[in-house]
Amino acid sequence: MSVDADIDALAARDLLASAAREAGVVALEYFRPGARTSAQVETKVGGSPVTAADLAADSLLKRRLLDALPEAGWLSEETIDDFERLGRRSLIVVDPIDGTRAFVIGDPHWAVSAALIVDGRPIAGVVHAPALDxxxxxxxxxxxTFNGAPLAAAAGWPPRAAAGPKPIIQAMAAKLGSPIEITPRVPSLAYRLCMAALGAVDFAVAAENSHDWDIAAADLLLEEAGARLIDGSGEPLLYNARQVRRGALLAASAAAPPGLIEAFRAAISWRPN
Known part of the structure; x- marks a missing residue:
C-alpha cells in the first residue's frame, strides 16, 4: 500500500485494526487481570513505567505497519523520535499500550492506539482494548465503529456525564450551572476519548501534557462519529510537527453549543495568543 501515491483510508483502517489486534495478543500474554503483570517493569526518564509488553507490542506494530506503509514516517511513545518523520507526507502514530500503569496492576482499561496521518490529519485510526474485547x-x-457497529457521539444538552480530570470538569459544571456526573478515572486517554465518540459520556477532557500518540486515533474516531477534539482555540489539531505534547483538550459532539467550549476555556484559563 502506497499512501503517498494512492490514499485508501478504508484499507489503512483495516491494516491498523489487524496490527492492533496482533499487538493486543502479544500484550495479553503479560497481562494478569486484577494482579500485577508478569512483564518486567522499568521506569523511563520522567517517571512513567514501561514494560516488556510495551516494547514487544511496539516492535510488532513497527514491523507490521512499516512493511505495509514504507513511505510513512514513524512516531511512537516507545521509540526515540529522530524527527526524520518531519520530511514525510504520511506518518504512523502509535501507543502500543496506552495506560501502562493500569496494565501493570491488572486494570483492563488500557488500549493499543494506532493512526495514519496524511498531510497533518488522521485518515485512519484504531483504538483496541484487548482485555475488554x-x-x-x-x-x-x-x-x-465500535466492534463493527456504527458510532454516534452524544449531543444532549445540558451535558450530564463526562470523563476526565475532576477539577476541570467541576469548574466547567460551575460555569454551565449544571450538575455533571464524573466517570471514575479512565487510565487510557485514548479509551477515555472513545467514550465520547461512543456516546457513553457527553464530553471528555484531557489535561495538558498529553501526546500525539495518546490522541491521534481517537481524534479521527470522534470526527467520524460526529464529534471533535479541540484545544482552547477550538480549531482541529494538526499532526507531524516537532512538538508532540498538547495542552488541555476537549472531546464533544460537533453539535454542542458554544457554551461548552466557553466553559472549557474558562476551566483551563485559556487565553488567545
Whole structure:
C-alpha cells in the first residue's frame, strides 16, 4: 500500500485494526487481570513505567505497519523520535499500550492506539482494548465503529456525564450551572476519548501534557462519529510537527453549543495568543 501515491483510508483502517489486534495478543500474554503483570517493569526518564509488553507490542506494530506503509514516517511513545518523520507526507502514530500503569496492576482499561496521518490529519485510526474485547475503528469519510457497529457521539444538552480530570470538569459544571456526573478515572486517554465518540459520556477532557500518540486515533474516531477534539482555540489539531505534547483538550459532539467550549476555556484559563 502506497499512501503517498494512492490514499485508501478504508484499507489503512483495516491494516491498523489487524496490527492492533496482533499487538493486543502479544500484550495479553503479560497481562494478569486484577494482579500485577508478569512483564518486567522499568521506569523511563520522567517517571512513567514501561514494560516488556510495551516494547514487544511496539516492535510488532513497527514491523507490521512499516512493511505495509514504507513511505510513512514513524512516531511512537516507545521509540526515540529522530524527527526524520518531519520530511514525510504520511506518518504512523502509535501507543502500543496506552495506560501502562493500569496494565501493570491488572486494570483492563488500557488500549493499543494506532493512526495514519496524511498531510497533518488522521485518515485512519484504531483504538483496541484487548482485555475488554473492544475495538474502535475509523476511516476518513467511512464512518466510525465500535466492534463493527456504527458510532454516534452524544449531543444532549445540558451535558450530564463526562470523563476526565475532576477539577476541570467541576469548574466547567460551575460555569454551565449544571450538575455533571464524573466517570471514575479512565487510565487510557485514548479509551477515555472513545467514550465520547461512543456516546457513553457527553464530553471528555484531557489535561495538558498529553501526546500525539495518546490522541491521534481517537481524534479521527470522534470526527467520524460526529464529534471533535479541540484545544482552547477550538480549531482541529494538526499532526507531524516537532512538538508532540498538547495542552488541555476537549472531546464533544460537533453539535454542542458554544457554551461548552466557553466553559472549557474558562476551566483551563485559556487565553488567545
Amino acid at each position: 473492544e475495538t474502535y475503528a475509523a476511516a476518513r469519510g467511512g464512518g466510525a
